Amino acid sequence: MTRTTSAPRAQDEGPDLEMNTVKSAHLANDIVNSFGWADLNVVVKDRKTSAPLSILSNSSGFARAGEMLAIMGPSGSGKTTLLNALAHRVAAAGATTTGDILVNGQKVSLQTLRDLSSYVEQEDALIGSLTVRETMMFGARLSLPSTTSKKEAFERVDNLIASFGLQSQAHTIVGTPIKKGLSGGQKKRLGIASRLVTNPKILFLDEPTSGLDSALSLEVCSYIKNIARKYKLVIVASIHQPSSATFQQFDHLCLMSGGRTCYFGPVSGATRYFGRTGYPIPPETNSAEFFLDLINTDLDKNGEIVRRTDDICKSWDTAEERTLVSQAILKSREGSAGGMSHYAVDRPSRLMVPVVLLRRSWIKSYRDIMAYGIRIAMYLGLAILMGTVFLRFQAEQKYVQPYINAIFFGGAFMSFMAVAYVPAFLEDLSTFRQERANGLVGPLAFMISNFIIGLPFLFVIALLFSVVAYWLTNFRADASTFFMWVLWLFLDLLAAESLVVFVSSIFNVFVVALAVTAFANGLWMCVDGFLVPMDILNAFWKYVFHYIDYQAYVFQGMMVNQFQHGVYECDGTSAAGYQCSYPSDINGEGKFRGTDILRQFSITTGLQGTWVGITIGIIAGYRILAYLALVLRK
Template sequence: MSTSNISADVEKDAGTQDYTHLTNDTVRTFSWSNISVTVNDRATKQPIDILSNVNGIVEAGEVLALMGPSGSGKTTLLNILAHRAAIPKAIVQQELYVNGKTTDLESFRKLSGYVEQEDALVGSLTVRETLYFAAKLGLPASISASERTSRITSLLQSFGLTHQANTLIGTPLRKGVSGGQKRRVSVASQLITGPKVLFLDEPTSGLDARASWEVMRFVREVAREFKILVIASIHQPSTATFELFDKLMLLSKGKVVYNGPVGDVRGYFGGLGYEMPLYTNPAEFLLHLTNTDFSPDSTSKSSENHLTHLHTAWTHSPAATALAQTLSTPPPSTTHPLTLTPSSASPVTTLLALIHRSFIKSHRDVVAYGIRIAMYLGLAIMMGTVWLRLSPTQANIQAFTNAIFFGGAFMSFMAVAYIPSYLEDLSLYTKERANGLYGPTSFMLANFVIGVPYLFLIAVLFSVVGYWLGNFNPTAQGFWTWVMWLFLDLLAAESLVVLLASLVPVFVVALAATAFANGLWMCVGGFMVQPQALNPFWRYVFHYIDYQGYVFRGMMVNEFGSRNYSCGEGCKCMYASALEEQCVVEGKAVLAQYGYGTGDVGKYVGYMLVIIFAYRMLGWVVLYLRKH
């Protein structure tokens, strides 16, 4: 489906307000008890409680706010409730129930949605296309195209994004929607799939007071009408936004200070002697009350006693006792876990949607392939003009060899330019996998499929310029064989980038690792030092798995396997061959110096395919094993 078709489909049902896909009578309650998280202090090696015995419950149609000062544990709690990893090397105790029963991770991800604090969106898609692909990936095939379109239009209107529907999200090189509008797109893209439990990590971050209120008002309306359970961590909402929440869980130092209706907050803390002044933002008052980091006596006994009083008061309050009774009656069943498996998009539909989305990104975002095409063309012009119209003489044999090494090695090295684009894709995959939309297989296949035509195009464009300017083997077969080797070289180089960037998804580290790996392959490939002279360690450990080495061999055979070179004046041939008496160096004599044979090209191609497959499979393993 083209991008114009996406736009047309979405516009067909403009003005409708249809959220019937969100209706759900299955999930009535989501509860948790005795949640504790402990880590060891780096300095003292003593255990520190990040969370301590946190209990709570949310019923269908309610919106719960998780609040607390920085370091209170609200983000950690949100991640635990969403069945996500909390803190590395932490000891976690948790009891999570849906309708009083446990549920496995896969099922829970299918019935829940999670909006990250950092927006993970494809910058080269429009707002409308972002929602389109969210629906395509998250909704079952039974949902008709017109129904998906209706939901997209409704969400665009409700989130105030109608006028930005055809605006790009934004890339480093192309301005798009504002940061606040990105937050609204992130929330809308989760709601479109009809989650039964929705987690929001700072949903109003980057929004002004009006936009924050509009987003949370819409979330509350949808939650109430279609019985969705919403849990949102929030920092310091305005008074109007704060009052949109049904319940508040207030944390301080990892312990609960209050857990109940928002409307009862003033009375509860007033009863403890903390009167809330009139015309004061309740959220601001509560954060000031529970934050001792900046108090003048934050290290004194009185500060510690203040928090102890708040914690103890809640623990012994009637509301906490009532909550404990609610959680224990009826007792949670662990013998018959609840398994909810809503239908979702088929694997084929998912793969096609990912390929379609990647195709749009690839031709709009110049960072993905546009800059690389320009870089490779520049390299081809430079190479072709440096090694310009080399004549087939003995004096130029080394120049031909140098050009072959340079072309293959630097084509591979410049694959580092793909790292930023891949890391953006990886960030989006991490979010969508955590929400149960698809796994590493679909992601890896789509990534490979969309890259193949662009890498082939790069190989052809580079060869059209560099090959003929350099006057390499002037035959059609020689040209297309050169193209094939460059194509395999690029496939292997990009596969290496995918592996290393998946292993360490940090730009600077991935860049350094890829550059180091390419430097290693250049050294042991067989050009700098011939294979026979390589140190046994480098030869047997790295040389035989060096894809650049096989590219160099293949290109050498392509150039010298069926071409002869004049020995020049005096007929002093540097390479002994059968044609020496004719004052000609047979190209095969050059290959013999490197130990290469013309009959091994098929094996070289096979080794390249194995290496490419191995890189991709290792990348798949890395993504499969990574916990979310």
């Protein structure tokens, strides 16, 4: 349904949390006035003892629209665990999460919270070859209703670009390893802006200042604060060691250690609270650093900090400020007016999503030299190498084995070099995972667009390679045989790229995906019927792997394509006698047929159509398995 908004509610004055309590949470206009959580717990199994281990204990908090809440603590304090739990994400592997997550005082489902919110992860998942404006526009088209006009979408995008101070970089690319683009701070701002284009009411930020110096951190947080106030957003961000100026940009602080709350309340009230409980801040000290040092048990040598942190957490449990948090949550519950459970947003049609992804992938593919440009150059280099090494073979017996070697080399190494696609696919996969977590893209749309976009590029690679290598090597010189060769190379590349997609969908770490893909290609080379003919191949490798080896069908298809209609001359002369390595009914004429060569490799003619069908089935199988891998990796 279409969202409507009411007039912005005036900001309450004063630092006390009690003043920040939402007195009434009317939902008739579907606007988020408050966000809170009560008694949130996350429990996992201890790896050594398998006993329940609490990594987040009785956490409660509250924030209003237009405010920024900082979740702060030393490493391992539970910041990301809390942030993920609040966003209805998996808090930790095998974790059990209990407690209430409230919007306008009402418990909300995963789908409702996903419709209301957006999550910006610590690591950027921006596509480097897109410009700032294109990144924003594709984000808009993946999230805004299909009824939204282009004019409205462009207006929203341009307003956000202006709000984040990126007008002069609107047509600048994000940046690739080869071509420089935005600075670190600009990328952070773009990452946040690209999530805001989806029109969320709650924004979760996982360490938005990581990797930035103090000046850039302040710049990013200032922009976020202005946006929060302008659009009445609830901003919940985890931060680590902010500068004093950056720390003061936040309205409220949730200080954590060991999964427990040490303080929750206004940033301006934290100094007064710790001074009252016996931990005054020394003059001219960064308060954020002081709080972190106070509870950082990693620096503990004699147990003093552990005891101090335990005392601080216990003091919080009985503090007046803790009571104010509970009262704020209670009042928001009492003021809720119903209707949140029926909240929904309009999304683009299911057909629109793969179309948008296809368009985005097309731009990336022809701009980003890492995606296909380097591979085209690499395959052309391989074609020149192959064509000049296997140069101008003739229809003579001494050239038969080199012909076969060339066929194997062309198919096997074209397939093997598809590992170059791993980094480009992993970049796409990283973007997909973040968009999927925000409810924008599903595995099916991602897989469909990824498959379709590769078809023209892979065909061009197969054609260019063949134009060079086929004629230099002097394979059979007729059009039908040439284009059949191109078809086999195209299927070979498509299967190899599908293998990359499948492996990378399971092992989404570059080195691991590269190693597993290379190993699989090595295996396919060993059992494809060239290195060891089928009639002597070990039964285990033959029946377990050979028949699912796409390289085997490509090799057989190319062999038949070259030899089935050919006649070759034996060594020697009629006077000295012919030396024919391949038994044939025409040996007496000093010749043998190409089918006699195929017989040596146990290759039967007339099955090319079947082999094409099986290869297409293997390609489909890899893609389906990759899709299932993404479905299972929620």
